[in-house]
Amino acid sequence: MIRFFLRRFVVAVLVALTVLTLAFLLTRLSGDLAISIAGPNASQDDIDTIRRVYGLNRPLWVQFFDWLGRAVQGDFGESYFFRDRVAKLIGERIPITMSLGLTGLAIALVIGLPLGILAAVREGSWVDRAVSLVALIGQAMPSFWLGLILMIVFGLKLGWLPISGTGSWEHYVMPGVVLAFSAIPSLTRLTRSGMIEVLASDYIRTARAKGLTRFSILVKHGFRNAAIPVVSITAVQLGFMLGGSVVIETVFALHGVGYLAWESISKNDFPVVQAVVLVLALLYIGLTLLADLLNAVLDPRLRT
């Protein structure tokens, strides 16, 4: 068990270091940073000044190790546009993105898991086909478009929910639903296939033969075993959701990390872009590590 933990942890750290390097190279390899920051109307003097002030005239590897040394201490430098510490900017906005991600995940679980179980129990019936249609629709739905449609219907026509901003919990309902839509198909499909496999197993037949109630068979014996792959996909989905928050936060003007990223990208504020790419990647790495560990705890067969 300890060896398993250690191995996964070492791989996670190596991946994190690779992403760190890639995040740095991303903003450097795409042309001359100083010219991008200075904008189209800048003179050569402006560009030279920017190069000197931001240290962009140093060799690339010096810049890299300088950045790396600070980044591992949680110091991502200063934002060119906001004139503030990048770590502080991200720290202020992480709670919004996390609330959005968790709301989306909760909605996806509440809808996706029962649908998957239902489809598995009634495999091949019209219920099953209806559920796979729901999954198909969810898969094909462009999230930003769904967001705009919801805004028109529930925000404007019906006036039930606020259209944008972060004032109250109601502001998270529409973005949460939109975010959930992207995770429901895979959650439903995985629950369904897991349940079908489990329901055909010997221990379910034994449970039936013992005369247990249907609910007890389905939930206690069935779902608990089918849930193992679902747990890991849930953690991974949360990671994808946080990554996908750029689009949804922009649509709903939720000022989370995704919105910050979009703002910084359009303003050539590269310290922030680098840091957000890194933070989202670290969150994803952390979540997959957590998923692996949860899996090992839930299913001793996987502890290799």
Add this chain to the structure above:
Amino acid sequence: MSAVTVQAGGRSPLLSNWGFLLGAFIVGACAIIAVFVQWIMPHDPFAIDLNRRLIPPSWMEGGTPLNFLGTDQLGRDYFSRLLYGTRISMLIGVLTVITSGLIGITVGVLGGFYGGKIDDAVMFAITTRLSIPAVLVALAVAALRGTSLTLVILVLGLLLWDRFAVVARSTTMQIRNLDYVAAAWCSGVSPWWVLTREVLPNIATHLAVVATLEMALAILLEAALSFLGLGVPAPLPSWGLMISEAKEYMFFTPWMIIVPGAALFVLVMGVNLLGDALRDLMGTDLSR
């Protein structure tokens, strides 16, 4: 085995699957539109007419039979732009899949075929790729290098190879130990021969399913990037860009948002239906 064959009665199982038929119809129609759009569209999708702005679709009040889906904020014919957008989406979908497929299949087959250290490196590459937030990186690259159709295809192709690699790797691993591969080795052929004549043909159907998934994803991602203003540049009528331009008027002319989004939804649905049918077909193949 015999029961299935008799039941099918000479009819291909694909043709009795309504999902496949619908998917094939949608994707086929979009492909035809994409190729022949110059001859199909009623107007020039780039022709601006500021005297005829924001005309609603022909069946709505104030609509005109001249512009079936009305006109946009610059007086351009919306139906023609929608049709031209099909070409952009199909182009992005197909070319991204080719790019990402080449990368992913090469990486995955190498890992699965050789195993050991090479496979460790492949797994590491896949894990690293998955932890990189794709939308964000694509946006950042587009902002730095300036937007263009080629750039969108390249960036998406370089980002979306992970699923190809995962599937190519695991299926190659299964096939590598089968008897016919061993037989091929015994006949003294080169590794290249075994890879191209024995391994690749036998994992092709799995890869085809991945290709549909990635094509759908690429089309959706391009639309999202264009919607955020960092995908396909104006005045090209990408569906995502059309939605983005209509956003300003969304509460007055909601059809301008609904139409391109619905087109996007239908095309992606069609591609996914094709993929599902392919997967079902393989399922029956495996059970036989």
